Amino acid sequence: MTTGTIDRPLVAILVxxxxxxxxSALVLCGAVFLAVPVLAAxxxxxxxxxxxxxxxxxxxxxxxxxxxxxxxxxxxxxLVDAPxxxxxxxxxxxxxxxxxxxxxxxxxxxxxWAEGVxxxxxxxxxxxxxxxxxxxxxxxxxEIQERGQARKTYEKAKKEGRKxxxxxxxxxxxxxxxxxxxxxxxxxxxxxxYQQTLVYDQxxxxxxxxxxxxxxxxxxxxxxxxxxxGFGGSxxxxxxxxxxxxxxxxxxxxxxxxxxxxxxxxxIDLDAGFPLASLDSxxxxxxxSPGPDAVQHIRLRQDxxxxxxxxxxxxxxxxxxxxPRAALFTETWNQVPHALLMVMPPVRPGAAPRAPRELIFVVxxxxxxxxxxxxxxxxxxxxxxxxxSPADRFNIIQFNSTTRWLFDDAVPADPGHLGxxxxxxxxxxxxxxxxxxxALERALAQGGEESGRLRQIVFLTDGSVGNEESLxxxxxxxxxxxxxxTVGIGSAPNSHFMxxxxxxxRGSFTYIGKVGEVQEKMAxxxxxxxxxLLTDIAVHWPPGAEPQVWPERVPDLYLGEPxxxxxxxxxxxxxxxxxxxxxxxxWHQTLDLSGGxxxxxxxxxxxRRKIAALMDRKTQGAPEQEVRAAVLETALExxxxxxxxxxxxxxxxxxxxxxxxxETKPVPVNLPAGWSxxxxxxxxxxxxxxxPLQLLLGLLALATGALLRRFSxxxxxx
Amino acid sequence: xxxxxxVRASAALMVAGAWQLGQAGWIEAKAWLAQxxxxxxxxxxxxxxxxxxxxxxADTWPVARLDVPRLEVSRMVLSGASGRVMAFxxxxxxxxxLPGVSGNSVVSGHRDTHFxxxxxxRAGDRIEVTRxxxxxxxxxxxxxxxxxxxxxxxxxxxxxxxxxxxxxxxFDALRPGGPMRYVVRxxxxxx
Numbered sequence: 001m002t003t004g005t006i007d008r009p010l011v012a013i014l015v016x017x018x019x020x021x022x023x024s025a026l027v028l029c030g031a032v033f034l035a036v037p038v039l040a041a042x043x044x045x046x047x048x049x050x051x052x053x054x055x056x057x058x059x060x061x062x063x064x065x066x067x068x069x070x071x072x073x074x075x076x077x078x079l080v081d082a083p084x085x086x087x088x089x090x091x092x093x094x095x096x097x098x099x100x101x102x103x104x105x106x107x108x109x110x111x112x113w114a115e116g117v118x119x120x121x122x123x124x125x126x127x128x129x130x131x132x133x134x135x136x137x138x139x140x141x142x143e144i145q146e147r148g149q150a151r152k153t154y155e156k157a158k159k160e161g162r163k164x165x166x167x168x169x170x171x172x173x174x175x176x177x178x179x180x181x182x183x184x185x186x187x188x189x190x191x192x193x194y195q196q197t198l199v200y201d202q203x204x205x206x207x208x209x210x211x212x213x214x215x216x217x218x219x220x221x222x223x224x225x226x227x228x229x230g231f232g233g234s235x236x237x238x239x240x241x242x243x244x245x246x247x248x249x250x251x252x253x254x255x256x257x258x259x260x261x262x263x264x265x266x267x268i269d270l271d272a273g274f275p276l277a278s279l280d281s282x283x284x285x286x287x288x289s290p291g292p293d294a295v296q297h298i299r300l301r302q303d304x305x306x307x308x309x310x311x312x313x314x315x316x317x318x319x320x321x322x323x324p325r326a327a328l329f330t331e332t333w334n335q336v337p338h339a340l341l342m343v344m345p346p347v348r349p350g351a352a353p354r355a356p357r358e359l360i361f362v363v364x365x366x367x368x369x370x371x372x373x374x375x376x377x378x379x380x381x382x383x384x385x386x387x388x389s390p391a392d393r394f395n396i397i398q399f400n401s402t403t404r405w406l407f408d409d410a411v412p413a414d415p416g417h418l419g420x421x422x423x424x425x426x427x428x429x430x431x432x433x434x435x436x437x438x439a440l441e442r443a444l445a446q447g448g449e450e451s452g453r454l455r456q457i458v459f460l461t462d463g464s465v466g467n468e469e470s471l472x473x474x475x476x477x478x479x480x481x482x483x484x485x486t487v488g489i490g491s492a493p494n495s496h497f498m499x500x501x502x503x504x505x506r507g508s509f510t511y512i513g514k515v516g517e518v519q520e521k522m523a524x525x526x527x528x529x530x531x532x533l534l535t536d537i538a539v540h541w542p543p544g545a546e547p548q549v550w551p552e553r554v555p556d557l558y559l560g561e562p563x564x565x566x567x568x569x570x571x572x573x574x575x576x577x578x579x580x581x582x583x584x585x586x587w588h589q590t591l592d593l594s595g596g597x598x599x600x601x602x603x604x605x606x607x608r609r610k611i612a613a614l615m616d617r618k619t620q621g622a623p624e625q626e627v628r629a630a631v632l633e634t635a636l637e638x639x640x641x642x643x644x645x646x647x648x649x650x651x652x653x654x655x656x657x658x659x660x661x662x663e664t665k666p667v668p669v670n671l672p673a674g675w676s677x678x679x680x681x682x683x684x685x686x687x688x689x690x691x692p693l694q695l696l697l698g699l700l701a702l703a704t705g706a707l708l709r710r711f712s713x714x715x716x717x718x
Numbered sequence: 719x720x721x722x723x724x725v726r727a728s729a730a731l732m733v734a735g736a737w738q739l740g741q742a743g744w745i746e747a748k749a750w751l752a753q754x755x756x757x758x759x760x761x762x763x764x765x766x767x768x769x770x771x772x773x774x775x776a777d778t779w780p781v782a783r784l785d786v787p788r789l790e791v792s793r794m795v796l797s798g799a800s801g802r803v804m805a806f807x808x809x810x811x812x813x814x815x816l817p818g819v820s821g822n823s824v825v826s827g828h829r830d831t832h833f834x835x836x837x838x839x840r841a842g843d844r845i846e847v848t849r850x851x852x853x854x855x856x857x858x859x860x861x862x863x864x865x866x867x868x869x870x871x872x873x874x875x876x877x878x879x880x881x882x883x884x885x886x887x888x889f890d891a892l893r894p895g896g897p898m899r900y901v902v903r904x905x906x907x908x909x
Binding site for chain 1: 721722724725727728729730731732734735736737738739740741742745746749805828829830831865868869870871872886890891892893894895896
């Protein structure tokens with residue numbers, strides 16, 4: 001170029017302008033031709049919202065009474081004077097158990113009588129056995145009843161103007177608490193209690209407490225009018241053929257412009273039974289102080305409540321040398337002894353050489369994974385890919401509304417394939433629905449041909465779907481020699497899905513809630529993937545002393561997982577032998593079951609495990625009538641809430657005057673932390689063209705061009 | 719030297735400008751010419767053709783005609799409301815009932831072309847919907863409102879026949895892709 005130095009900046013500017021104009025023209029023009037997905041929404045496909053709920057009809061602000069509290073929801077409704085719920089959680093953690101009281105205070109801010117309906121999560125293995133309603137000074141103890149009966153009891157009380165509370169289970173980790181006849185400005189308190197066992201895995205104890213039911217993707221077509229039952233739910237989704245109770249598991253979500261609601265205060269007394277090497281809450285700031293008897297008193301920072309928008313987790317690790325190897329907890333209940341036994345098999349990593357494997361990574365790229373979640377999934381995948389050895393084979397499958405895959409078949413993990421895979425992972429974007437079934441079918445179908453190779457499916461998802469049961473069925477039917485490992489991603493993963501899918505998939509589950517955890521959590525998963533299993537586990541009781549034990553068959557155990565058995569009808573002093581095979585060698589251990597720590601609530605754990613096993617049978621095809629009868633018997637005897645039983649409390653006195661109306665009002669919930677409302681709930685169609693902008697740009701460019709031309713002509717001629 | 723550069727730059731700018739104008743014109747031309755071809759397809763629909771494509775490679779076809787007598791406006795509604803369809807005419811949102819059938823039928827169109835007339839609609843205005851089989855339904859505008867794009871509750875189905883027309887708002891915004899929508903709702907006139 002012969003351009004003088006003075007002209008360079010000018011040239012640069014002009015070139016840039018020209019390039020900009022051309023590029024923008026091309027881009028804008030292209031945008032018109034390319035199909036712009038109209039509703040790139042995860043779940044609110046147009047016909048999927050419920051409108052059969054009088055109370056939920058969108059209320060126009062101008063219809064609302066003066067001084068009412070208006071709330072917008074993510075699906076466009078306006079709620080008037082929605083009940084406020086604040087929650088206190090008090091946990092007593094001891095050994096392998098947690099006894100938890102969740103106290104929900106329903107306040108009616110309106111000027112009319114209200115029924116509050118709150119859909120909230122609990123841990124998926126919670127044995128819920130108590131409900132108490134407090135009205136002023138009176139405390140009313142809840143009663144366990146068959147689900148339909150409990151609903152009738154509640155509806156009758158509601159009609160008669162008595163205060164009542166009904167706690168039903170929608171999923172093992174989703175519950176609905178309905179509270180009837182809350183007077184204007186009044187507060188009704190409901191305390192729910194449950195017993196749960198803790199997770200002890202790879203030397204760490206952990207306790208997960210979910211705080212919000214994340215929006216679920218509801219597959220299927222809306223069920224017809226005739227399928228609508230007498231009591232519809234209060235959710236944003238309409239019941240479909242695949243998720244017949246969709247409206248009950250999709251609580252209305254607050255619009256992003258509203259302030260978060262449903263504050264939760266958490267207090268924990270932790271009696272670990274051993275000195276602690278660490279105590280940590282990865283997602284919430286906590287304060288803790290040891291009490292006089294080595295009990296840790298744990299509070300949220302400054303004892304301040306947090307919004308219910310992400311799971312709370314507490315993790316503690318015993319000092320080296322103090323790891324429990326075996327533990328026995330007993331309780332005599334209704335004159336029958338119950339026991340919970342935990343045994344840690346003495347296995348170590350690196351006991352056998354790594355076998356060549358086939359790894360299938362399945363990653364959820366639906367709209368609910370947008371933001372922090374997809375970053376966590378990408379980081380996890382990168383680590384896993386780098387961990388592969390050249391003898392391994394692998395593939396990547398991603399799914400949202402459709403299922404796609406990187407390679408048609410699993411390929412050797414050589415540098416070329418890994419390079420392509422890493423670029424593929426970089427390009428993952430989260431958008432659209434969660435059609436999980438085709439992806440699972442694809443992942444499970446590729447097995448079979450090649451023998452000898454361990455086939456492991458690593459499934460990264462938030463599990464935000466409403467059709468869990470049919471997915472479990474699919475896994476149980478088609479698993480073959482594959483093993484499925486779930487990695488729960490994000491701030492509020494569906495723990496019921498993660499644990500059951502892993503159980504039907506004969507693998508294990510891991511949670512990753514932030515990018516900073518990826519390294520550590522994935523390392524734990526790699527250990528499980530790469531170490532030999534403890535297999536062929538059998539438990540031998542002395543003849544004539546066989547107790548009822550759950551689980552009936554102990555699954556294969558991965559490195560760091562203990563054998564946990566719940567037994568009923570076990571004579572004290574019984575000797576039990578547990579045997580199995582580890583890395584080709586037999587292993588066995590005999591335990592003398594005398595003594596043990598007396599612990600209230602062991603019977604509830606036993607019953608909860610039995611119910612879980614019965615429900616698994618239903619998934620595997622046992623007739624529902626049979627399963628229902630067996631679950632009912634156990635749940636009623638042990639007073640547990642289940643799919644077929646609910647807790648109900650009714651006040652003796654009437655509080656609502658006969659002439660006062662009662663309105664049913666759902667309690668809106670927060671969108672889980674880090675989620676994108678737009679990606680999950682979608683938007684109305686985009687309806688503007690670029691024509692006006694192009695018109696302006698075109699005219700501007702022409703005018704500037706003309707102006708320049710005028711300057712460039714010789715003076716005098718201009 | 720400097721002068722010739724300026725000449726070149728001005729020429730380039732003018733070409734770019736002309737290109738942009740051409741694009742804008744093309745969008746407008748496509749929007750209005752297409753309605754012509756669609757009229758032709760509509761005539762074939764009246765003769766019983768199930769999915770009369772206006773041109774051989776089209777992935778859409780007319781499903782209804784909207785007429786607003788007061789504004790002397792007539793628009794052909796196409797099936798599907800993707801950006802590609804809406805370049806040629808207002809699009810009917812899949813999954814909602816067809817216009818002229820009972821239920822909440824949702825149609826969206828570009829604010830700067832086919833649905834610009836929405837801003838002139840007033841409550842009480844009559845909208846006639848003609849279906850391919852020649853049957854007609856009359857609607858009356860019940861309300862017009864500005865909503866945020868997240869208000870997908872508008873897409874819910876209803877028992878009575880209803881028409882929900884959606885376009886972007888504000889009408890004269892320069893840039894496409896804003897978060898607000900203008901919605902016209904109309905209910906069936908029952909004689």
